[in-house]
Amino acid sequence: APEALAARFDDAELRAAEEVREDFTTPVIGKWTDLQGAWVTDRERHCRRPLRDGESLTAAGGADWTDYRVEADVTWPRGEDAQAGLGVCWDPATRQGYSVRLTAAGTGVAVELVCSDGGGETTLAHLPEVLLPVPLPEASRLFLSRSEGRLTGGLVNGPTLTAVHAGRDRGQCALLANDRRVSFEAVTVSFVREAPPELVVAEQFTQEALMSGWATRAGEWRKAADRHWDYRLPFFGDGTLWWTLPRHAGESRGEALTLTFGKDDFVLRPQPGGDGWSVASFCGKPPERPTAIPAGDVLKLTRSGSVMALSRGAAPLCWRETEPGGAALSLTAAGDAEPDFSGFLVASTDWLDDTFSRAPVNWRVQRGVWDTMQRWTCGPSWSFFGGTHPVSPVIWSKHSFDGDLVLELFAGTQMEQVEGDITPTDLNVTICGDGRDLGSGYSFVYAGMRQKANRLYRRDKLLAETEYKRPSRVSAHTGWFRVRVEKLGRELSLTVNDDLVLRATDDEPLPGGRIAFWSYLASPILARARVAAASHRFAPPVAGERADSAPEPPSAPVGLPLKCDFEDSMGPFRDRNRPEGADLRLDRTQARAGDRCLRVTNLDSGGDFSVWILDSPVVCNELPVLSFDYCVPAEVKVNFYLRLQGRWRELGFTAPMADKADNLGAIAGVVTDGEWHHAEFRFSEARLNASKLSAPLEIEALALTSPAEPYLRCGVLGNPAGCTYYLDNFELRLPAAGDADPNRRGAR
Known part of the structure; x- marks a missing residue:
């Protein structure tokens, strides 16, 4: 073919x-x-x-x-x-x-x-x-x-x-x-061949105490009180429990076990003189006929719509009408011994449970390489699923989750060769996203900014922030971090290892969407992800931006004055940083004057979104003037960067600037409303370390790019995939007579 x-x-x-x-x-x-x-x-x-x-x-x-x-x-x-x-x-x-x-x-x-x-x-x-x-x-x-x-x-x-x-x-x-x-x-x-859910985990993981929180069935339960355990995931719809009945002699000391599913109780009592069981009550009522169940048999408790049913094999034992809707599952043991949770298998049609032990068919890689990798350099025999990227590895769910949602992620950070153990660092989760831009949903940042802060963003707005504190009850080096995200109505929360990290209220909750796991300047290791949602569905792939070809480099050396009207070519403008950089095209639909202008499009979410204008030195005998027309929407966040005396200096355009003494200042009066305006900056007005620049000035390189702000480069705070701006009538020239007023043409 x-x-x-x-x-x-x-x-x-x-x-x-x-x-x-x-x-x-x-x-x-x-x-x-x-x-x-x-x-x-x-x-x-x-x-x-x-x-x-x-x-x-x-x-x-x-x-x-x-x-x-x-x-x-x-x-x-x-x-x-x-x-x-x-x-x-x-x-x-x-x-x-x-x-x-x-x-x-x-x-x-x-x-x-x-x-x-x-x-x-x-x-x-x-x-x-x-x-x-x-x-x-x-x-x-x-x-x-x-x-x-x-x-x-x-x-x-x-x-x-x-x-x-x-x-x-x-x-x-x-x-x-x-x-x-x-x-x-x-x-x-x-x-229908309904079978108990299979926990696909390598056998050596199940035998390690360090991994019991995610590699065993016991880790799915939380001890809430004395002799009382709650199942960690809620049921927003139908649910099923398979229970292999244990021998009770010497284990439960002959006393009852009670399962509570929502408002309904199911009580088992041991049979006298043996190791079998009998149903004492079901949904608050005794069964119509006594039933003896030997140890080792499997009971199946099903909540489907408004019906709660108990069956043994293919034979239903008893059933009751119940209230439909969400429910929680808990277990109470009247005896002193802790139940054997390996006999409990729990599932729901509204859950996604992935141990990443097989092909990651539920996930789509957006950025980075996601594959089997080592977590510890001191223990190279242990391998897990993880992602690596120079800036921000990102992986999205192929399913879209609607309504209320509870997510549990077991994760750590790969040990680095130079810095050593940096876990946890930026173990981040986005929910309600569009599958392409982290800034489209709620982004939960844990141990961000190199273990300085925890944050919650609603799209590109900060909803909550707390100081990072090392979690209790876990070794930072060998432990796994249970990152739990909840979206229940208007309430949002992040807990780690059962400790509350932050919470917030959103009066206008975002609709459902996809889930992303990501990091910044770190490689996340994922052991298991579990998601419970009011509903979920497989969603088609998100269409991405594509570039056909890169512009040809300039054939002649670039000097002053530099003038580009983009009628015949892009001049020295290049997009050499693909796929992170911008895609450049001559555009006939949006030109400010003439037939064409330069269209600049971000091919991926975040990234450096860079446009190179000069990459060879230009000597200015007088301090130059930068002048251009622009049409920029609000989501575009880029600034100019000039390399002077071997160091990059920032000149503000549409993005927030870093608070540094070696910045050159900012272009005045910039308007990001998607309409055409004019901008002009006189380098005679620039400040460097509180002093004015002086001529002659050698500009070693010039670029338009996103600032290296962590969550802007990740795509949370702006520069979504597909965002586009336009430039026209670009000039870098020496000052001329009549240039005394830098805004002589005003903002248009």
């Missing part, structure tokens, strides 16, 4: 998926059997539909199908009482099974889950008159799933219902309708 069409893959993860699709062009699921009414497969319209009005049902698939989900696009007719539905675990002989049904009702649509037992029907869950348009849009998609006694059904990206029922656990999928205008397209059946 041509190079332009070549496909490249990196950081790939492959998973087995069991799914069959029926598009009604060729049989895939198998032969459809009409159990009620007559149906037809329309291969021109790629759908299956009833031939006549009236109750109709058709089924396909295997009689041994279990734990699966069926979906289909439904075309909805106009008319009252029209009904369409999907079925699972259907038995053609007994007419038993489950279904989710949509029924036109008044101004909306009613959704219900129904159990059919051959002789009658029982409504398991019901949502009356959901406000959906009738007819439903063509994109409406219906689904129904059953796994381990739990039924979930409704509209994809719409209202859903949940119920628990201990009836049929296997059978065919089915389509239901009572109107010949109902049709079903794009039927898919996917098999």
Whole structure:
């Protein structure tokens, strides 16, 4: 294939998926059997539909199908009482099974889950008159799933219902309708193989006490009080706990263990005379029938929608209606011994948990090299995932997280060859970002400015700052730092190793977005990242800025006067610092005068954003005048830098200046509003170490670049990717008669 069409893959993860699709062009699921009414497969319209009005049902698939989900696009007719539905675990002989049904009702649509037992029907869950348009849009998609006694059904990206029922656990999928205008397209059946989450960690890490906080299940819990532990991540939606029951003799001393999930309790008591257990209460009520559970068996506690269910294997033991919404998980042990947390496996569909032990498929590198690297020069046998870059390594999540969010990052800083151990240094996290600019979200800076300060930025504004203090209960050299970021409503906070570092309130919270891990002049090492959010989704890659070619260097030596109107060329202007530097183009759309001007674009977030004007010496027999037209938006932060007598001197333009005695001053009256203005600076007015410059003056180099302010170069405080400004009529010349007034042409 041509190079332009070549496909490249990196950081790939492959998973087995069991799914069959029926598009009604060729049989895939198998032969459809009409159990009620007559149906037809329309291969021109790629759908299956009833031939006549009236109750109709058709089924396909295997009689041994279990734990699966069926979906289909439904075309909805106009008319009252029209009904369409999907079925699972259907038995053609007994007419038993489950279904989710949509029924036109008044101004909306009613959704219900129904159990059919051959002789009658029982409504398991019901949502009356959901406000959906009738007819439903063509994109409406219906689904129904059953796994381990739990039924979930409704509209994809719409209202859903949940119920628990201990009836049929296997059978065919089915389509239901009572109107010949109902049709079903794009039927898919996917098999649910829900398994406990796997903690992917190298075995030697699990055996090291230094790494127990992130490499073991015990590290996921926090002891909140005597004999009481809280799970560290909250549940904003559904959640599941797998619990391998321990032997209680001599461990819990024969006393109860209580799990609290939100407002609901689940109490286990040891059976007398053995090592098994029994359910004492579930959601505040005793079970309908006593159940003995031997040690070593796995219990599964599931919170799904408004249903809390307890199951053992594929068999549901008990279930209760509960309040939907966020919840916390905690454990109380009545005995003296600490529970064995290795038997607890906890998961949620709203979590992301990454130990970076496999290909980093959940992350996109923006800046630097991110790979396996050593943390300690004194212990080169230990390797972890980390990033390195001369200024600021940055890695972004491929998922976007919305609403409330809690993040825990286990991190350290790579030991340096010269300075030695500098951990922790700038272990920084950005949330609610756009995936390209750190200055688009909330940026939490921990141990910044070489362990001087902790900061919280909202975009480019400072919300909170505290003095850095070395955390307690951890060795700075060998320990890991549990960096916890919370965004709950208007409240934001940063804690490290359970110590509060800073907090702030934002009356106008930013919407959700991506997460970034980054640093400044340091190499972060990441051991594990865990994120709980109200919702998250995979987001497409963020489009970046691209440069086609660099301008040619000037063919002749540069001298005074230097004049560039950018009509035919860029003159001596060059962007030699790519990819950090600016991208230069002659632009026909924004010229101040004539046909063209110079367009300067930042290809990446932050960076030096540099434009080189002179890189060879120019001798000025008189103190020169710098004059140019500019069109600059507020987010552009650049200043002029001149190398005089072997040292760089700063001349302020649009960025804050460093408080140094060897600065030359600032150009007066600069306006950053995205409109054209004129600027002029007379070097006879410049000050250097409180003294005026004198002629002759040798300018060894001249550049426009971002100041070396740490979080400006990182992209937090300005110069986002894609920001652009324009220059025209640029001059560096000797003073002429009539130059007495440096602002003689004013700001325009």
